[in-house]
Amino acid sequence: MKLHIVLLGMLVGLSMAQLAQAENVYKWVDKDGKVHFGDRPTSEEAQELTVTDKSAPISSPSSDDTDAEYADNDEATSGASLMTDSGVKKSSAPFAAKQLLGRWQDDMLNDAFDTYAPDGSYSRDANLFGSKLTLKGSWKLIGNELQVQIKTKSISLPNGQSKTEADVRLNKSQLINISGTEMTLLRNTKGGELEFTYKKVGD
Known part of the structure; x- marks a missing residue:
């Protein structure tokens, strides 16, 4: 049964x-x-x-699910963007500090040179209206961010007089391109983001 x-x-x-x-x-x-x-x-x-x-159960996708999907896509797109406002391509991979070693000439100021030494010291030499300006400090590269710590400023006048004083400030720039003998930095200024190009003139 x-x-x-x-x-x-x-x-x-x-x-x-x-x-x-x-x-x-x-x-x-x-x-x-x-x-x-x-x-x-x-x-x-x-x-x-x-x-x-x-x-x-069968259901149509809700608007919340759709919005979340678009949000994920937007986030992925913004993360993959490797272009600056002026169209210069950024690098998604970090640069090596050894790529900066040497003496670099400012493309905007022909008489200005930045030197990055292997021991981490930094100096900038520039001629302004017959006077020589020298900045000294240290540098380090964290990811693609170049940090330059200025410590002193020296001015040598045409008449032979010179003056050295403390000038403590930290300059931060994004290293967006470096290949062979050319380097491009992106820096925030009072006028907004500006790109600075340098050419290597010595090791």
Whole structure:
């Protein structure tokens, strides 16, 4: 008797499963443009769909899910952007400190030279209206950020007089390109972001 009850239960279960599989599922779009799914269409333009597995609920993607997807794409796009405002391509990989070693000439000021020494010392020599300006300090490269710590400033006048004083300040620049004998830095100034180009003139 018990065996008959078990077999009857199995047959009823199989019949219910077959009925569930046989149900129709429809898809339609309402007047507001929203997509709906259901077993009873409320629109004449509803399309009948073929569903083989109804174990999971069918629902249209919500606006929150869509917004989250676009947000992820925007974040990925902004992270992959390697261009400055002026169109100079940035490098996504960090540069090596040894690439900076040597004497570099400022492309905007022909009489200005920056020297990055292996011991971490830094100096800038520039001629301004017959006077010589020298800045001394230290430098280090953290990722692609070049940090130059100025410590002293010296001025030598044409008449032979000279003066040295403390001039403590930290200059930060983004190293966006360096290849062979040319280097480009991006620096925040009072006038906004400016690019500075240097040419290597000595080791």
